[in-house]
Amino acid sequence: MAGAEPEKAPPRRFPAVLRRRAASFGYALRGVAAALRTEVHLQFHAVATVAVLVLGWVVGLARWEWALVVLAVGLVWSLELVNTAVEAVVNLVSPEYHPLAGRAKDVAAGAVLAGAVAAAAVGALVFGPRLWAWLS
Numbered sequence: 001m002a003g004a005e006p007e008k009a010p011p012r013r014f015p016a017v018l019r020r021r022a023a024s025f026g027y028a029l030r031g032v033a034a035a036l037r038t039e040v041h042l043q044f045h046a047v048a049t050v051a052v053l054v055l056g057w058v059v060g061l062a063r064w065e066w067a068l069v070v071l072a073v074g075l076v077w078s079l080e081l082v083n084t085a086v087e088a089v090v091n092l093v094s095p096e097y098h099p100l101a102g103r104a105k106d107v108a109a110g111a112v113l114a115g116a117v118a119a120a121a122v123g124a125l126v127f128g129p130r131l132w133a134w135l136s
């Protein structure tokens with residue numbers, strides 16, 4: 001009697017997995033682009049981000065300072081994008097006035113404010129002494 005056939009190796013699924021990851025990445029980029037087209041706050045952040053990166057290059061930030069600045073910039077971008085998503089969902093499910101809809105938007109806006117205050121503090125700590133020395 002013939003022995004059991006050797007088990008076939010499962011088909012390699014990496015290409016499909018990678019394709020799905022690439023598609024998700026594309027959807028995410030599409031979301032950022034859509035938010036940038038419609039949200040004035042994000043357009044302001046884009047300009048501010050470029051200004052901060054140029055300023056950091058001009059003053060010659062140390063590696064650890066770049067790490068803080070990049071984290072602060074990323075935090076604000078992330079919170080702004082989540083806030084935009086919350087606004088879209090609230091507008092979808094509650095186009096009419098509802099106290100909970102208002103609270104959701106207010107809390108999401110509060111998250112952006114908290115991140116922006118933290119980013120401003122990082123900016124003041126990293127750039128403040130240099131600008132002060134340059135002015136005096």
Ligand SMILES: Nc1ncnc2c1ncn2[C@@H]1O[C@H](COP(=O)(O)OP(=O)(O)OP(=O)(O)O)[C@@H](O)[C@H]1O
Nearest residue numbers: 039087094095096097098099101102103105106109
């Ligand atoms: N459906 C709603 N029900 C109750 N209050 C709402 C509703 N929509 C908005 N609000 C209130 O109005 C405020 C402003 O809402 P709005 O949708 O204009 O957001 P925003 O912060 O001005 O965002 P953006 O200017 O980026 O669109 C909210 O923070 C909330 O307090």
